[in-house]
Amino acid sequence: MASSKAKSGVLRNAAALLDEMQLLAETQGAKMVINSELWHACAGPLVCLPQRGSLVYYFPQGHSEQVAATTKKIPNSRIPNYPNLPSQLLCQVHNITMHADKDTDEVYAQMTLQPVNSETDVFPIPALGTYTKSKHPTEYFCKNLTASDTSTHGGFSVPRRAAEKLFPQLDYSMQPPNQELIVRDLHDNMWTFRHIYRQPKRHLLTTGWSLFVGAKRLKAGDSVLFIRDEKSQLLLGVRRATRQQTTLSSSVLSTDSMHIGVLAAAAHAASSGSSFTIYYNPRTSPSPFVIPLARYNKATYLQPSVGMRFAMMFETEESSKRRYTGTVVGISDYDPMRWPNSKWRNLQVEWDEHGYGERPKRVSIWGIETPENTLLFPSSTLNSKRQCLPGYGVPGLEIGSPTMSSFPRAQGIPIVTCNIFQLLDQNWP
Amino acid sequence: MASSKAKSGVLRNAAALLDEMQLLAETQGAKMVINSELWHACAGPLVCLPQRGSLVYYFPQGHSEQVAATTKKIPNSRIPNYPNLPSQLLCQVHNITMHADKDTDEVYAQMTLQPVNSETDVFPIPALGTYTKSKHPTEYFCKNLTASDTSTHGGFSVPRRAAEKLFPQLDYSMQPPNQELIVRDLHDNMWTFRHIYRQPKRHLLTTGWSLFVGAKRLKAGDSVLFIRDEKSQLLLGVRRATRQQTTLSSSVLSTDSMHIGVLAAAAHAASSGSSFTIYYNPRTSPSPFVIPLARYNKATYLQPSVGMRFAMMFETEESSKRRYTGTVVGISDYDPMRWPNSKWRNLQVEWDEHGYGERPKRVSIWGIETPENTLLFPSSTLNSKRQCLPGYGVPGLEIGSPTMSSFPRAQGIPIVTCNIFQLLDQNWP
DNA sequence: GTGTAGGCGGCGGGCCGACAA
DNA sequence: TTGTCGGCCCGCCGCCTACAC
Structure with a gap:
């Protein structure tokens, strides 16, 4: 808090302004x-x-x-x-x-x-x-915006499964079937969109969409995501393409x-x-x-060794998860001068797959899954569910659950319903 | 510069991206x-x-x-x-x-x-x-934008003296007199405006103006300023209202x-x-x-004392200068715990005028003019001309110069053609 | 199933006066 | 001299259909 002494010397109007802003910020935050x-x-x-x-x-x-x-x-x-x-x-x-x-x-x-x-x-x-x-939403979809989606010329083309999964059911007896969607964003702003189902059979957002695109300054390549939260509210978020940021x-x-x-x-x-x-x-x-202490302790319980096999989660283009595997090829300080003996990125790794989305050449032990850390703490991984610790639990175990299977997954990822050992056996040489 | 060692450990694509951005930034800066x-x-x-x-x-x-x-x-x-x-x-x-x-x-x-x-x-x-x-421009004008100036409904109303002073002369035989202005901003972007002279006699910017307002996101209360630089180029700048910032x-x-x-x-x-x-x-x-050393030395040559009279320059609403006078009422540390014996704002002052635009209750010695520091360095103040050190030279001396008198000055400021001593005598009790 | 383009209707951006302060 | 508003026109936003992949 600003002491009254500190304020007394500042320009009077400046101090008053600062107080006001601070109060405003705190109020908003609250x-x-x-x-x-x-x-x-x-x-x-x-x-x-x-x-x-x-x-x-x-x-x-x-x-x-x-x-x-x-x-x-x-x-x-x-x-x-x-x-x-x-x-x-x-x-x-x-x-x-x-x-x-x-x-x-x-x-x-x-x-x-x-x-x-x-x-x-x-x-x-x-x-x-x-x-x-x-808490990650169980029902959501994320779409990369096309040129048509963001142009002033038209509206937004809603992927079919997304509309059916998330939007309120349309009255298909209408000609054409349409409804008004009211959606809230992160700042609790309300956005209303006309949702229409038209020939050839497709879901579109028309009226209201261009206002949203303009207000958020969305460009082709950015993503929008709709979710339905635990109260079944329809919500709307935005992700910028990594290039602009x-x-x-x-x-x-x-x-x-x-x-x-x-x-x-x-x-x-x-x-x-x-x-x-x-x-x-x-x-x-x-x-x-x-990094949560529990996660850190779990990961560092066993010493890593050169040659050790591991897996690591990455986010896909479609905002789902994908596991990549690799081998530890070295253990050394990332920055020996400034941070000797640091565990930050002290594992040099090689990945089994190359190309399409670079992966780091150095990782930290708590960022990866190993047969060892999974073996030693099976119960905690089973309890982690979808609450928190993704990539540190064993998400492979949940793939068959209704939660996960209810949403389209990234193409080309094998649906694995086995446990971690089988998973590792399958993917590793 | 980033050492190659530092880079080698970072994600490969990230490092490449960083290099690219850095290069880009440097190139642009250059x-x-x-x-x-x-x-x-x-x-x-x-x-x-x-x-x-x-x-x-x-x-x-x-x-x-x-x-x-x-x-x-x-x-x-x-x-x-x-x-x-x-x-x-x-x-x-x-x-x-x-x-x-x-x-x-x-x-x-x-x-x-x-x-x-x-x-x-x-x-x-x-x-x-x-x-x-x-180098401060000798020919410029600054206008606070009205609601009409920034609304989508119309254009920009150019103050008469500004148009006559800065814009190329219109061909008044045309019906109505008009021309195309091409102006550059700080980023070297080109803006073209239609400049028209209409009944009742007035200068307006119409076509092109709303693009500019939109691109810069100007609101009523913000200011635009036109200048003509030493090469006689017409240039255009923007100042946000202090509220939004x-x-x-x-x-x-x-x-x-x-x-x-x-x-x-x-x-x-x-x-x-x-x-x-x-x-x-x-x-x-x-x-x-x-603070330039020369200025600091000049200001600190004499010890300030309680009761000392002084003057200080402030910017007016119209972007010109205005001198206010006051009295030193105390000399003490602004922050005695953290910065003992600091000269930063160690002068407590009282101003002769109150209201309309708060002025600081604490100032630093190099921020003010005193009869003493002016007395001791008359030659350097005379040499300062309009190049640099405004508010530390004796701008009152230049008011009668062609440079200054060629432009409209703020209302209500007495035109003073005397020297600093007379000035001080006039304004002080 | 979904991206893009042509057609075209309506609404609001923007240019002109008028009028007042 | 200059801020604001009514009138009005035309450009383009945005909704539709059509079509390609």
Whole structure:
């Protein structure tokens, strides 16, 4: 909070304005609770958030990677070392909130992290109901917008299965069958679309659609997604094509200062015992850098070894999940000078498949599945269900469930109803 | 520069993308040289930039103020102290470039500052011609947009004197007199407007105007400004109303991290002897925080005292300058805990006039004019002309010059053709 | 089943006056 | 001198059908 002393010296009108803005921001933050399922739908099927009150490891290197990806600048060598900042910092999640950029609808999460010395050094924090639960929608579809979808010339062509699965049933006795859809976005804005079923048999959104495209500044290649949440509300989200993404909004801080700011803030919190605040941008960040302690412990229970086989989840073009397999070919520091003995991306890997969507040459142990970590914790993986921890549970086990089979899956992915061992046997040489 | 080692570990496609973006940004920065006069017109009549190669004092407190004003958040108490970072850091300007935000046209300057130990510890840096000279346009006008100007219904009503002064002469034998204007903006985009002179006698911009309003997303209350530069080119700039300004583009760094990043970057540069990069947003920052050494020395030559009379320049609504007078009522640390003995805003002042546009209750000595500092350096103020250092020279002396009198001045400001002593006598009790 | 293009009707963008402040 | 509004026209937004793949 701003102390009255700090304010007294500032320009009077400026201070008043600041107060007003701050209040406004806080008020909005308080009343504007983002729909969790829609947020996760926009974030992607692999993204999970830690729970409020839970313990996590914070990885400064991963946070730096997110800054680099956001600014599209690799930090130069002028970044100082922070000898007191470990490569992984045990923290309790004091607060976590979901947000979406007012302009771009880009989803992000704000977390306040409190460094702690041990797993027992925690502060009891009441959970906030289901708000921070990472709940992925079970009914949704995501469509990559075509030139026709985004042109001013016409409306939006709704994939048949999507309309049948998500939209209210049409009265097919009408000529032509049509209805008005009212859908809400991440900011709780209402959008109304005319949904019509026309010859040749197809579902279209006409009136209202171009307003939406214009307001969100959608271009061909961007995606829209519709979901039906647990209350059966129809909701609507947006995902930008990776090419455009956020225009690097510098003009405030130099990229060097951003990198320094991220590290210095964590270092200061670690040494002073105070909390610090970070933003996590799931679609910008190359990898998550706030990892639940349980997941970390599970993954690091066994030492990795060169030659070890593993699998890892990736998001497909159609916003579903796809497992790729590979082999660990080396274990070494990613940045030996700055972060010696860090577990961040210390596994050098080779992938069984090449081409179509590059995959990282270095991964962290908690980012992959191995026969070992699955073997040792079968019960916890069975309990993970679709709640959180995707890619760390054993999603292959659930493929046959009604939840998963109810939605079209990516082409070319074998439907596997066996367990993890069979799965690994099938795909691995 | 990014070391090859740093890159080798990153995702391959990500690294390639980053390189590409970096190259692109550098190329654009290199070829896209912003018109200095237009930049200064947009920045305002009081804004001056230090010269490349010159010596300056960098004030971390002022930089923090800019961050606070940008994010509209006052930093909380979690910001660490940087005992090795002095309240003013002597630096050489290694590089300075003018920029404008692609989206908002907001002007800002990027500076690379090299901390130096003394005035003799400098590195010879070739000046870049006139590029970094702070040259304010002599012929310009700035109009606050009305509801009619920005509505889709009509065009733009050009103030008579502006059209006559800046636009090419119309052929008044035509019925009605009209011409096509081609004007360039900060990004070198070309805009064409139909300029027509109609009954009742008035100048209007019609065709093309609404495109411009739409593209720049101008609203009533924003300002447009036309200038004619030294090559007599007609140029066009934009200024947003202070209310909207930049939407705080967080979602990357927490405001705390920004404040920490600013201070830590400067502290690191100071202790390691490396350079650091900052952005200066003249229309957001409450006060400039990179002060030319010469100006600082001139201002601090005499000790300020309680009861001292002074004058200070402010920008008027019409983008001209206006001098306000006041009295020093106290000298004390602005932030005694964090920045003891800092000269930043260490003067508490009272203003002779109240109301209409709040003025700061604390100022820095280099921000004001006193009879003393004028007395001691009369020759340098006479040489300053209209090049740079406005508000620190004695602009009152130039008011009678052809340059100044050639343009309409703000209403209600007495035209003063006397020197600074008479001026002070006139306005002060 | 879905992307794209031609046809064309209607509505609002935008140019002109008029009028008032 | 200049801000705003009524009138009105034509350009293009956007809804339809048609057709290709």
